[in-house]
Amino acid sequence: MNATPPHDAKNRYLKDKSTEVTDSTLANYKTTLNIFCDWLGDRGILFLNTLTSDDIQQFKEWRGEGVKTITLKTDMTCIKGFVRFCEHINAVPDGLHMMVRVPKPNHEDEVASSILSRNEATAILAYLDKHEYASLRHVMFLLLWKTGMRRSALYALDVDDFDGGPKPHLRLRHRPHEGTPLKNKHRGERDVRISSETAAVISDFLKWNHPGAEDEYGRTALIMSSQGNRCEPSTIQRNIYTVTRPCHYTGECPLGRDFSECEATSYNTASKCPASVGPHALRRGYVTESLNAGQPKDVTADRVDMSLEVLDKHYDHATKSQKMERREDYLIDI
Incomplete structure (x- = not known):
């Protein structure tokens, strides 16, 4: 085996993965592996070539004391992939990646609970229509909620x-060489229909509040600050x-806090x-409310660029009663 320093192997691994994953995913890998490699150095x-399965297990136990189970799962999955790569470059013993134990969070740990309801979104949009019409913030919120x-x-x-x-x-559209990649790259490219009402807000934003500047690629961003x-x-x-x-769009604090x-x-x-x-939370809310309104799952999944499995597990926050109501129109008495 080669005598390879941890950070050297990490840099080679990140370079190898750079063509396969998005910049944000690569940044997450880098953060996790920096923590792991620094921990190895401290030890x-x-x-x-001296790394053992016990070392990795001790790191897992140490890391688990400071993060949630779902975060630990993500970290250990990353480290398992890294160790597999290290086997490929002859830096660790063959088969070591098989000894990396990845925790299995329960369903409640895996599913995030933050979600915006339709009633909340409706109230926010009413406020924006009245007080911040066709502003940058109005367009941001409107597009995230409606799509x-x-x-x-x-x-x-x-x-x-x-x-x-x-x-x-x-x-x-996926434009990685101009700084705007899509998460699923070319597979994530799609055209997304919007209502005429939403289009009118965007048109008014472009007419009254958009700077109209171009970037170094000759492109004009839709979501652009007043500085261009x-x-x-x-x-x-x-x-x-x-x-x-709530205080922003209702003027009241549901928690009873003193604004000052x-x-x-x-x-x-x-x-x-x-x-x-x-x-x-707007993305989760859109998925849940669209399904409650009767929009088919495959239509919703295609629109938001999501697999049906991920949609069911992480984004559909409907109650059991709401899911029963969805099935109502499709039931046949036999």
């Missing part, structure tokens, strides 16, 4: 991807946390509000 393991698209897909949209004609729609820059995913995140705080003492009242601290949610 005096300077070369991977169920990912935050990264919203970030990738250009003005030219919007068609406000007789059949208004948005074109989602494509809004980063983190900016989208902060705006959604801001507008979903609340730490979540500013744009940069809105995520600290226990009642606010991020963009992914």
